[in-house]
Amino acid sequence: MSKLKGAYGSIDEILKQGFDRERRSSEFFESVQKAKSFSLDSLSAESYQVGLESASSILNVNSGLPQEQNFGIQKSIRKAFGKPGINEPKIGGHPDFDYLADTKTLKNGFNVSLFIDIKGSTKLGVTYSAETVFLIKNAIIRAAIETIQAFDGHVHRIMGDAVLAFFRSDKKARNAAIDAINCGTYIVQVMNEVVKPYFTEQGIEDDVGIRIGIDYGKKEAVIWGMYGYSGASEVTATSYYVDIAAKLQQKAPKNRVLLGQSIKELLDLPDKILETRYVQSNGEKVKKEFVEPNYLDASGKPINYKQYLLNHEKYIALLPSPSISNSSGNIEITAHLKDDKNSPSKMIYFPCSQVVKKRLGIDFKVKFELPKQDLNKDVRVRFRVENTGAEAREAAENSDNHENVVEAHISDDGYYRASQWADTGYLGLHFMHVSVLDENRRTLLQEESFGVFIGDPLLEIN
Incomplete structure (x- = not known):
C-alpha cells in the first residue's frame, strides 16, 4: 500500500491528470513551465488570450467551476473515506461563527488548526519569472485547498505562500482532528508522488516542498470573535493552540506533518505512527x-509543550485503498x-476515517x-x-491484544471469504491485522492492517 488510492483511481493519477489538463490547456502554461526567463510579449496575442482564459478558469479556485474542473480530487477522496x-469552495471566517460578524459577541468553540506553507518558494523568484513562480505556487496551494475541502476543513486564510485551515467536522473534536491529520497526510502524499515528480520533469528546482503544522484547542481554550471594524474585519479564532500550529509548521521538515501535544492526547495517538x-x-x-x-509559565517554569512528527510512511499505509482487483495477492x-x-x-467504517x-x-x-x-x-x-493507548494498557494485560485463526470458505466467484467480530472498548487508534495462512500456518498472503479510531465522538458539541 505504498500508493495513495481512492475509489476513482490512485490520487497520484488523479492529480497528474489535473496537471496534464492545465499543461495541455494552453500554450501559455507550457511556455511558462519550460522557460526560466519569460515575458508576455514573447507570446502571440492568441496565445496570451488563451493563457488568460486558462488562468481564470482553471487556476483560480474561486472561479465557481465544479470541483472536477479543477484538480478533481475532492470526489475521489470523499468517496474513499x-x-x-x-464541499463548495469558500474562504474566510468559519461557517459556525459567521453570525459573530458586526457584533461584539465572543464565543467559545473548539478548533483544530492546520497551517501549510510552501518551503523554498523565495528561491524560486531568483530562478524563475514571476509568472512561472505564480503557476508553481498556485498549483501547490490549489491542491492543498481542494484536499482541505475534501476532508471537511474550511480555508480560513491564504497568506502568500501559506494556507490556514480550520476543522470542526460535524462539531465533533475527535472527528475534526482525524480529518485534519488525514488531510495533512494526503497533501504530503500529493507533494511526494505528484507535484514533486511533475516539477522535476519540467526542470523546476527540487528544493520546493511544503511544511504542515496541526494542533487542537478545546472549547474553553478557543475564543471566536470579530477583529477590526465593520467593513474591515475578520471573524477568527484566538487561541494558544492556533499559534502553536503556526509554530509547528515553521519547524516541520520538508514534506512532513508536525503535530502538537494537544491533538496527540485528544486521540491518544500511538508511538508507532509518531517520531521525535x-x-x-x-x-x-x-x-x-x-x-x-x-515559553515560561506564570511561575517561571518552562511549559515543555511537546511536538510529534507524524510517520508518513506508516500512517499513509493505513488510509483507504481500493477494493481488490481480479488479480491475486490482495486482501480486501x-x-x-x-x-x-x-x-x-x-x-x-472506512479505515481511519472517524x-x-x-x-x-x-x-x-x-x-x-x-x-x-x-x-x-x-x-x-x-x-x-493490536490495541494501543493508555486505557487499553491500564485495563488488561498486554493491552488485551489477541489473535484468532478462522477457516476461510471459497465462493462460486472464486474468492475466499472469512469474518471476525471485535468489540470497541478503549480510547485510541487500534489495529486489526489480517493475513492468510495454509493448514501449517505458512503465510500465503502477507499481513495487511486496518486502523480504527475509538473514543467518544460527542466530546465537543460546539
Whole structure:
C-alpha cells in the first residue's frame, strides 16, 4: 500500500491528470513551465488570450467551476473515506461563527488548526519569472485547498505562500482532528508522488516542498470573535493552540506533518505512527522534544509543550485503498459497525476515517483470491488485534491484544471469504491485522492492517 488510492483511481493519477489538463490547456502554461526567463510579449496575442482564459478558469479556485474542473480530487477522496457530497469552495471566517460578524459577541468553540506553507518558494523568484513562480505556487496551494475541502476543513486564510485551515467536522473534536491529520497526510502524499515528480520533469528546482503544522484547542481554550471594524474585519479564532500550529509548521521538515501535544492526547495517538523531531547542530543530531521557543509559565517554569512528527510512511499505509482487483495477492478488508453480532449493520467504517463510539462492535469481513497453485489447500485467516493507548494498557494485560485463526470458505466467484467480530472498548487508534495462512500456518498472503479510531465522538458539541 505504498500508493495513495481512492475509489476513482490512485490520487497520484488523479492529480497528474489535473496537471496534464492545465499543461495541455494552453500554450501559455507550457511556455511558462519550460522557460526560466519569460515575458508576455514573447507570446502571440492568441496565445496570451488563451493563457488568460486558462488562468481564470482553471487556476483560480474561486472561479465557481465544479470541483472536477479543477484538480478533481475532492470526489475521489470523499468517496474513499465514505463522505457524501462535495464541499463548495469558500474562504474566510468559519461557517459556525459567521453570525459573530458586526457584533461584539465572543464565543467559545473548539478548533483544530492546520497551517501549510510552501518551503523554498523565495528561491524560486531568483530562478524563475514571476509568472512561472505564480503557476508553481498556485498549483501547490490549489491542491492543498481542494484536499482541505475534501476532508471537511474550511480555508480560513491564504497568506502568500501559506494556507490556514480550520476543522470542526460535524462539531465533533475527535472527528475534526482525524480529518485534519488525514488531510495533512494526503497533501504530503500529493507533494511526494505528484507535484514533486511533475516539477522535476519540467526542470523546476527540487528544493520546493511544503511544511504542515496541526494542533487542537478545546472549547474553553478557543475564543471566536470579530477583529477590526465593520467593513474591515475578520471573524477568527484566538487561541494558544492556533499559534502553536503556526509554530509547528515553521519547524516541520520538508514534506512532513508536525503535530502538537494537544491533538496527540485528544486521540491518544500511538508511538508507532509518531517520531521525535531531530535537527543537525554542529554536526550532531539534537533531539527537539518541545515546541520552541519554550515559553515560561506564570511561575517561571518552562511549559515543555511537546511536538510529534507524524510517520508518513506508516500512517499513509493505513488510509483507504481500493477494493481488490481480479488479480491475486490482495486482501480486501471491510468493517461494519453493529450494536452486537446479530444486529444489522449501522454503517460501513472506512479505515481511519472517524471515531467509533465505545461499546459498539465491528464485524470485519475479508475477501481475497489465491494463485491457482494454492487453491486446493486448507486456507485460514489470522485476525490479529493490536490495541494501543493508555486505557487499553491500564485495563488488561498486554493491552488485551489477541489473535484468532478462522477457516476461510471459497465462493462460486472464486474468492475466499472469512469474518471476525471485535468489540470497541478503549480510547485510541487500534489495529486489526489480517493475513492468510495454509493448514501449517505458512503465510500465503502477507499481513495487511486496518486502523480504527475509538473514543467518544460527542466530546465537543460546539
